[in-house]
Amino acid sequence: MRIPETKINEISNKLSIYDVVSDYVTLTPKGGRYWGLCPFHTEKTPSFSVSEDKKMFYCFGCHKGGNMFTFISEIENLSFPESVQRLAEKAGVELTVQEDEEVDKRYRAMMELYNRLKNSMHYILLEKETARGALNYLQERGIGEDTVREFSLGYSPDDRFWIYNFLISKKYSPEFLEMTGLFSKKNKKISLFSNRIMFPVINSSGKTVAFSGRQLDSFGGKYINTPETFFYKKEKRFSGFIQRLRR
Incomplete structure (x- = not known):
């Protein structure tokens, strides 16, 4: 079972990675990015960054990074299809799958x-x-x-x-x-x-x-x-x- 790339692109275009990540992390703008405490490891100084332009997140402390689907997969312990389903619901996108x-x-x-x-x-x-x-x-x-x-x-x-x-x-x-x-x-x-x-x-x-x-x-x-x-x-x-x- 594979989710069509067109559907994944539609979700990515409808959602802001800031809106996805900020449900879990308090983010502050600085230097063209958003910064916050990493949800994947313990830290006192924010090293977790979110780039709206690239639609990517990256932690300079633990080196975890990726896009909004990766983030949801990591933080909710979901498979990739499950993370797409979760964000499709958030974006209001009707999901179809390919069965070949x-x-x-x-x-x-x-x-x-x-x-x-x-x-x-x-x-x-x-x-x-x-x-x-x-x-x-x-x-x-x-x-x-x-x-x-x-x-x-x-x-x-x-x-x-x-x-x-x-x-x-x-x-x-x-x-x-x-x-x-x-x-x-x-x-x-x-x-x-x-x-x-x-x-x-x-x-x-x-x-x-x-x-x-x-x-x-x-x-x-x-x-x-x-x-x-x-x-x-x-x-x-x-x-x-x-x-x-x-x-």
């Missing part, structure tokens, strides 16, 4: 793959010496570790076969990998992304559905983006901090 079991299974597997890859590349950027140049590049442009964590930025290693080998090791089939949009059409084992800073593209459900990769050497275009796939349709704009790097 095979499509749903493939969709969930693809979301799992992208999330697993995002987490691995995020870990590499923060923890591996081979990514030191990428981390320095970001810091030189005023993008510190808190922002790296908030947006789950990552690093794709300087090995064009790394992503393929990594995903094969996680038991994904070569046939399934062909549908991901991550590989060259000429050589299905060569990734589009190598030696690049990786920016996850997040959909309204809080799921990673694509990547934008920023070049760190002279190989390939300055930016490479995941092409459209059965689960991802390209957005025409990038968030502010990516625009900063595009200068």
Whole structure:
């Protein structure tokens, strides 16, 4: 069972993340965001932030973050479909579901793959010496570790076969990998992304559905983006901090 993306977008457009979060947290405006005491860990100084522009929340203390659906899931201990149902009621949106079991299974597997890859590349950027140049590049442009964590930025290693080998090791089939949009059409084992800073593209459900990769050497275009796939349709704009790097 899968909730149509159009319904999730409708809920997200009708509700303000401020209105959702403020039912649980007292928020105070400061510096273009709202701030409050984090509901997910004990603290005396507010480190929990809400951005209306990005429709996201993030705690600089415990590093929990996401969109309004993630917030409701976390604070009410609900599954994602249950959190969508809860917010649909709040927004006055009539919810429908798609029952195509095979499509749903493939969709969930693809979301799992992208999330697993995002987490691995995020870990590499923060923890591996081979990514030191990428981390320095970001810091030189005023993008510190808190922002790296908030947006789950990552690093794709300087090995064009790394992503393929990594995903094969996680038991994904070569046939399934062909549908991901991550590989060259000429050589299905060569990734589009190598030696690049990786920016996850997040959909309204809080799921990673694509990547934008920023070049760190002279190989390939300055930016490479995941092409459209059965689960991802390209957005025409990038968030502010990516625009900063595009200068």
